[in-house]
Amino acid sequence: MSHKTYFNWSSGKDSALALYHLLQDDSYAVEQLITTVNTHYNRVTMHGLRQELLTAQTNALNIKASLIELPEMPSMETYEDIMLQTITALKEEQFTHSAFGDIYLEDLKIYRETQLATQNIKTVFPLWKRDTKQLITEFLELGFKTIVVCANSKYFDQNFVGTIIDEHFVDNLPEGVDPCGENGEFHTFCFDGPIFKNPIPFTIGEKVYREYNAPKTTDNSVCKSDAETYGVWYCDLIP
Missing domain, CATH: 3.40.50.620 (HUPs)
Structure with a gap:
């Protein structure tokens, strides 16, 4: 059952x-x-x-x-x-x-x-305690495709958002950034892969910077930081 x-x-x-x-x-x-x-x-x-x-x-x-x-x-x-x-x-x-x-x-x-x-x-929790470098490798080998849609400005500038993740992605990450962004360093949009019946088409729109007050509660948001405010770069994807 x-x-x-x-x-x-x-x-x-x-x-x-x-x-x-x-x-x-x-x-x-x-x-x-x-x-x-x-x-x-x-x-x-x-x-x-x-x-x-x-x-x-x-x-x-x-x-x-x-x-x-x-x-x-x-x-x-x-x-x-x-x-x-x-x-x-x-x-x-x-x-x-x-x-x-x-x-x-x-x-x-x-x-x-x-x-x-x-x-x-x-x-x-199907992925719990898996090595994140191995996870991103498995993700790509299975045929998934994903693009970075937002990122913490503490680690990245506007050139990073809008990046499609490939096999060289992990090698180019700043020191201390998790390969899967598990600490909220970045988030992605998955647009193709073996669980989808078709790819999701989109075009890349503008890139926008926003600043927020840091939350006072536990959250896996993009804003993990000890500072009172944090910055986020967003890449707008257009259907």
């Missing part, structure tokens, strides 16, 4: 590889994708990806998808209230497991497990 599972889909490479592995495992039946979006911009939270491209991507996955709509700068209380409503609705549809693409952020994993345990939802 397969566990009815929903997948927390970010639109990036780690989500794509985690979903790939989950779909190979008969223990789980992935029947829904959920993605948080910023309703002020109609874009994927943290990634800045247009909602239209997210829809094209999930259509190519051929898995039912739904959005979790968040305000521009939600408080932790607001975020948790909205997530509780989402989980309650999924429980009513008999979902028992929730899957994530996290790799080694222990505090975030514990937070997810703790929150979902209160609702009797079990967590699944």
